[in-house]
Amino acid sequence: MPSLDAVAFWSLASLTLGSAGGVAFSRNIIRATLSLLGTLMGVAGFYAMLSADFLAASQVLIYVGGTLTLILFAVMLTARMSEPDQTNPSVGAPIAFAAVAALLVVLGRTLELADFPEAAPVAAPSTARLGHGLLGEFLLPFELGSVLLLGALIGAVVLARRAVKRAWERG
Amino acid sequence: MPTLAHFLAVAGCLLGLGLFAVLTRRNIVGILLGAELILNAAALNFVAFEHFGDHALGGQVFAVFIIVIAACEAAIALAIMLQVYRSFRTIDTTRLTSLKF
Numbered sequence: 001m002p003s004l005d006a007v008a009f010w011s012l013a014s015l016t017l018g019s020a021g022g023v024a025f026s027r028n029i030i031r032a033t034l035s036l037l038g039t040l041m042g043v044a045g046f047y048a049m050l051s052a053d054f055l056a057a058s059q060v061l062i063y064v065g066g067t068l069t070l071i072l073f074a075v076m077l078t079a080r081m082s083e084p085d086q087t088n089p090s091v092g093a094p095i096a097f098a099a100v101a102a103l104l105v106v107l108g109r110t111l112e113l114a115d116f117p118e119a120a121p122v123a124a125p126s127t128a129r130l131g132h133g134l135l136g137e138f139l140l141p142f143e144l145g146s147v148l149l150l151g152a153l154i155g156a157v158v159l160a161r162r163a164v165k166r167a168w169e170r171g
Numbered sequence: 172m173p174t175l176a177h178f179l180a181v182a183g184c185l186l187g188l189g190l191f192a193v194l195t196r197r198n199i200v201g202i203l204l205g206a207e208l209i210l211n212a213a214a215l216n217f218v219a220f221e222h223f224g225d226h227a228l229g230g231q232v233f234a235v236f237i238i239v240i241a242a243c244e245a246a247i248a249l250a251i252m253l254q255v256y257r258s259f260r261t262i263d264t265t266r267l268t269s270l271k272f
Contacts, residue, residue: 005185017181019182024208033191058235075200077256092195095194108180115209121226126231148239149239152243154247156250
């Protein structure tokens with residue numbers, strides 16, 4: 001009987017990589033976007049296994065509930081419903097496959113040769129430590145992150161609006 | 172018993188699939204989905220190293236910032252894409268070949 005850790009790991013890995021395959025290879029852009037949901041959920045499960053419980057929750061809330069919803073909105077606004085499978089991979093597919101395969105071979109060889117510690121620590125909640133870290137040691141990046149979010153918010157509103165003609169420009 | 176190498180292998184496969192999506196997709200949203208896969212792979216790497224290391228906390232903080240930056244990037248990229256769609260009526264990158272509308 002395999003350990004619960006191993007069962008959790010392999011089921012999460014099959015969910016994540018299967019959905020990522022759907023994102024990369026699916027011909028229908030709407031199916032690809034919805035496969036990203038499976039990938040993000042699988043990664044959230046991995047975070048929970050790796051004692052990053054706050055990160056797992058914020059992954060589901062922010063990534064799935066925010067970013068993926070935004071992408072889905074944009075897909076629905078721009079996908080032509082008459083031709084739902086308009087995103088065929090282009091003729092660069094064999095070259096891209098070769099490049100990705102080469103990268104994966106190099107990474108796999110590095111993993112083989114590396115000398116990782118065998119000890120597997122127990123997963124423990126880390127929200128308090130993360131909070132202390134964000135407001136202590138990592139305060140400056142935290143504040144810069146808020147400035148970045150403000151800039152992105154204003155920038156997205158400005159970029160996406162229709163051209164507004166002022167009263168005097170209408171002639 | 173999953174070791175660090177198992178988690179890194181999953182992250183590496185996510186990176187490879189995301190890279191394939193970025194390289195072969197013609198739709199702008201498809202390319203953005205590939206970029207999201209790559210960002211998730213990197214964040215998973217950070218969190219795995221922190222868990223199997225000495226809990227120095229840098230990994231999880233960095234993963235939080237990756238989520239923040241990915242959200243900003245998706246918002247801006249989709250705003251640009253909506254404007255491109257309004258001007259050119261297409262988001263197929265093989266047909267977006269001129270800078271001037």
